[in-house]
Amino acid sequence: MSDSGGQWQVARRRKGTARRAQPPGAANPARQEEMDPRRTLRRVRETQSELKSEDFWQEWKELLLLSASTASSKPPADDLVSETLTNRLENNKDDGTVPEQECVCYGLGSFSSCVSSRYQLAMLLLLLDTLQIPPRHCCVFDPVFSAGEKDVLRGLGLTVLEENEEGKRLTTKPTLFYLMHCGKALYNNLLWRNWNIETLPLLTVIGNSFTGIQNRMIEREFQRDYSYITQAVAVCEERSLPCPSRLQDVFNDTAIITFPTSSLSKLPPLTWAEPPEPQYEHCPVLEIILKDKQS
Numbered sequence: 001m002s003d004s005g006g007q008w009q010v011a012r013r014r015k016g017t018a019r020r021a022q023p024p025g026a027a028n029p030a031r032q033e034e035m036d037p038r039r040t041l042r043r044v045r046e047t048q049s050e051l052k053s054e055d056f057w058q059e060w061k062e063l064l065l066l067s068a069s070t071a072s073s074k075p076p077a078d079d080l081v082s083e084t085l086t087n088r089l090e091n092n093k094d095d096g097t098v099p100e101q102e103c104v105c106y107g108l109g110s111f112s113s114c115v116s117s118r119y120q121l122a123m124l125l126l127l128l129d130t131l132q133i134p135p136r137h138c139c140v141f142d143p144v145f146s147a148g149e150k151d152v153l154r155g156l157g158l159t160v161l162e163e164n165e166e167g168k169r170l171t172t173k174p175t176l177f178y179l180m181h182c183g184k185a186l187y188n189n190l191l192w193r194n195w196n197i198e199t200l201p202l203l204t205v206i207g208n209s210f211t212g213i214q215n216r217m218i219e220r221e222f223q224r225d226y227s228y229i230t231q232a233v234a235v236c237e238e239r240s241l242p243c244p245s246r247l248q249d250v251f252n253d254t255a256i257i258t259f260p261t262s263s264l265s266k267l268p269p270l271t272w273a274e275p276p277e278p279q280y281e282h283c284p285v286l287e288i289i290l291k292d293k294q295s
C-alpha cells in the first residue's frame with residue numbers, strides 16, 4: 001500500500017497476494033461482532049510462527065541490529081552481525097537484566113478482521129521477543145480497536161492506550177516506534193514532539209519509508225505540510241526492510257529509520273529552536289483520526 005497526494009491508495013494486488021475488500025486496517029463491523037477472542041489470539045500466534053520461519057524475518061533481525069549499531073555509531077562488520085545479536089541476547093540472559101527499551105505501536109488496524117493487520121501484529125510480537133522488550137513495555141493504540149481486540153492485546157500482555165496521542169509522544173528512553181502504513185501526520189507529529197538533538201537518536205521507527213513518502217508527494221506540499229519529515233529525510237538513516245511478494249500488501253514500503261547524532265548535528269542550530277506544532281491547515285486530507293474527532 002502506498003499514499004499519494006494525501007489519499008491512501010492500496011497498491012495493485014499482485015498475483016497470489018491477499019485480496020483487500022476494505023480500506024487498509026479497516027474494521028469489518030459484521031465480522032467484528034462475531035469475533036472470538038480465543039480464536040483471534042490463536043490465529044495471531046499461528047501467524048507469528050509462520051513469520052518466524054520465513055527467510056525475510058532473518059533479514060529483518062539483522063537490519064534491526066545494524067540500525068541499532070549505527071544509531072550508537074558503532075557499526076559491526078557484516079559477518080559479525082548474527083554473532084553480535086546472539087551475544088547480546090545471551091548476555092542479557094546471563095545477568096538477568098532487561099534492556100531499557102520500550103515500544104509504541106500506532107495504527108495497527110483491525111487485526112481480527114484484516115489479514116494485513118494480523119500479520120503486522122504477529123511481526124510486532126517477533127520484534128519484541130528479539131529485542132527482549134517485555135510486552136507490557138509496548139503500548140498499542142488505534143482508534144479502530146474494538147473492545148474484543150483490546151482484550152486480545154491485553155491477553156498478549158501488551159499495554160493498550162486509551163488516549164489518542166495523535167502520535168505526539170515524548171520519548172525519554174530508547175524506543176521502537178512501529179507505525180505500519182500510518183498517516184503521514186502521525187510520523188510528522190512524532191518527529192515534532194521529539195524534535196531535539198538529544199531526543200531524536202532515542203527513536204527507531206519501523207514504518208513507511210520517509211524517502212518513499214517524499215517521492216510520492218509534490219515537493220512543495222511535502223515541505224509545507226510535513227516539515228519535520230522533510231527535514232528528517234535528509235539526516236535520518238533508512239534501511240529498506242524486505243518482504244516476499246505474497247506479503248507485499250502487508251510489509252511493502254517499510255523501512256527501519258534511525259537518527260544518528262552525527263547526522264543530526266549537520267543541521268543548522270536554528271532548526272532546533274522552538275519547533276512549531278504542526279497544524280495541517282492546508283492538508284486536503286488528514287490521514288489520521290484526531291482526538292476531538294474520535295467517536
Ligand SMILES: C[S@@+](CC[C@H](N)C(=O)[O-])C[C@H]1O[C@@H](n2cnc3c(N)ncnc32)[C@H](O)[C@@H]1O
Pocket residue numbers: 008024025026106107108109110114116117120141142143144164165166167180181182183186250287288289290
Ligand atoms: C492506512 S491504515 C493502516 C492499517 C494497517 N496498519 C495496515 O497496514 O493495513 C492507518 C491506521 O492508522 C490508524 N490511525 C488513525 N489515526 C490514528 C491515531 N491518531 N493514532 C493511532 N492510529 C491511528 C487508523 O485507524 C488505521 O487503522
